[in-house]
Amino acid sequence: MGLVTCKQEREAELQNRQIDTQIRIENQANKRKIKMLLLGVTDSGKSTIVKQMRVNYLDGFNETEVVNAIFVIRNNIIDAFKNICNIILHSDITVTQEEKVLVKLFAYESGKIELMQEVDELNVINAVSGYECIKQFFERFAFHPMVPDHIHYFYPNLDRIASSNYVPTAEDLIHMRQTTLGVHEISFDYTKHIIRLIDVGGQKTERRKWIHFFEGVTAVMFVCSLASFNQTTEEEPKAFVWESSLNKVQNKVLVRSAGKAKVEKPGLINRLDESVDLFKSIRENSFLKMSNFMLFLNKKDLLTKKLTKVVFSDYFPDYKKWITNDNSDVSVAEFIENMFREGLEPEKRMYAHLTQATVTANIEGTFALCCDVIFGKNYEDTNLE
Ligand SMILES: Nc1nc2c(ncn2[C@@H]2O[C@H](COP(=O)(O)OP(=O)(O)O)[C@@H](O)[C@H]2O)c(=O)[nH]1
Ligand SMILES: [Mg+2]
Structure with missing residues (x-):
């Protein structure tokens, strides 16, 4: 009798140990998984960044x-x-x-x-x-x-x-430009980690879906096109609903950036203004309060070219009051970065990078810098890299 009990106890203990090991393995695997979200208005360059990750860390294009x-x-x-x-x-x-x-x-x-x-x-x-x-x-x-x-x-x-x-x-x-509909995920190994990178559609109609992916996000990569300062948003007044639904969750009112653009026609919204507003509402979202925020100020090549023909202060008159208002790409990029930082609570850190998503090496380098922050290496609070 005694022997039987002893055997049963040993088997139960073995089983418990196996379950513990299994849980430990799963926990470790989960710890290796890092969820990253690419967000931003349409045409900012989110899917281009995914393509670069596929070139850098997966098999590229089939x-x-x-x-x-x-x-x-x-x-x-x-x-x-x-x-x-x-x-x-x-x-x-x-x-x-x-x-x-x-x-x-x-x-x-x-x-x-x-x-x-x-x-x-x-x-x-x-x-x-x-x-x-x-x-x-x-x-x-x-x-x-x-x-x-x-x-x-x-x-x-x-x-x-x-x-x-x-x-x-x-x-x-x-x-190549192909509008993203729905949500797409790629997964790849990066150092000791498995990165799950989620790409979403940036159109207003698509943004309602975003909130369903906010749980357990380690990093948000918010992408904004620097060249969007003279563009307007797609006109879909109905789709504004998403903004109120997103803000209802966090019970906050959307705040517009101070130096907002001069808009020629009533009803039109400047695309850069839209991007700043969207960033702020997402940065304030309570589901994302533990996430790292990386701002990709993208299309720096187009900004440089555009500024040879277009005067930035014609669109953002406040730029005339900026320290160096010489219409150079460096000063305009700093002004735009400041639009994103303005009004953010000081503890809400954000790392900004100037990027050109069409250049593979540029995204590889920027992504490495972002990962240094995310995985806790020493990192100075950055301004533009
Ligand atoms: N010149 C230039 N074009 C870019 C850059 N980033 C993205 N694009 C182009 O901008 C367009 C929109 O990019 P996409 O990634 O589809 O934007 P999304 O809507 O945010 O996913 C594509 O034609 C890209 O090739 C950049 O840094 N420089
Ligand atoms: Mg896309």
């Missing part, structure tokens, strides 16, 4: 994605020319009688181009891109707010892209 990119990139170009031709027709740029046919086709009936046979589609893209009116457009209005950012990369590469044997390069895929 064959299907590369083939699919041929069509997405050509549609990106058709959409860009649609806007460009529209602006041309409403400007003082001379359009010859011969040019008018295709310029009007792109401006008003671009859907028809997407339905053409590939050879015809390439013919019209090649023809229109060589027009004098298009060249003039790029000389005078390249940084018009209606011109998508990717065209600054695709236009000089059109000879290659609009040819029948085109195979997109990794760089082409990084510059």
Whole structure:
């Protein structure tokens, strides 16, 4: 009898020990898992950062994605020319009688181009891109707010892209614009950790979903396009609902940044202002109070180019009062960073980085700096890196 009890006790103890070991292994695995969220308004560069992580830490792009990119990139170009031709027709740029046919086709009936046979589609893209009116457009209005950012990369590469044997390069895929719908996650090993990086759609209609991913977030990477200072938000008044729902949770009223932009038409919101407001409402969110906040002030290359043609204080008059208001990229970036910091409670730390998400090495380096903070290495409270 005694022996039986002894055996049962030993078996129970063994079982307990096995369960303990299992729990310890699971806890350790969970500790290795780091959840990171990419947030920001649409077109800021979130998905581009995910692409760079895939290039750096996973297998990059597969064959299907590369083939699919041929069509997405050509549609990106058709959409860009649609806007460009529209602006041309409403400007003082001379359009010859011969040019008018295709310029009007792109401006008003671009859907028809997407339905053409590939050879015809390439013919019209090649023809229109060589027009004098298009060249003039790029000389005078390249940084018009209606011109998508990717065209600054695709236009000089059109000879290659609009040819029948085109195979997109990794760089082409990084510059390609594809709106994110829904929520996407990638997972990769980084030092001793497993990073779960979550990418969301930035459109107003998509933002309602964000709050469902706020639990257990180690770091928020908030991405803002520095080049968005002369752009407006997508106009979807209905979708403003999300902001009230997000703020209801934390019981706070959304505060607008002090130096906000001058807006030409009533009802329009400056995209940089929108980004700052969105950042502040997220930074204050109680679910994220334990998270590290990394601000990616992105598209620094486009900011530099844009400032050669556009005067920042025309959009943000408060910049005239800034210490160095020389319209240089450095001073404008500092002003923008300050817009994000203004009004933040001092204990709410934030690490800001100037980035160019289209450059693989730049994102690799910035991500390493962010991880130094997250994993607790020594780190000075940063200003722009
Ligand atoms: N020139 C330039 N283009 C960028 C940069 N970051 C992103 N883009 C481009 O901006 C567009 C929108 O980027 P995407 O990552 O889709 O934005 P999301 O809506 O925030 O996910 C794409 O065409 C990108 O290639 C950058 O630093 N410089
Ligand atoms: Mg995206």
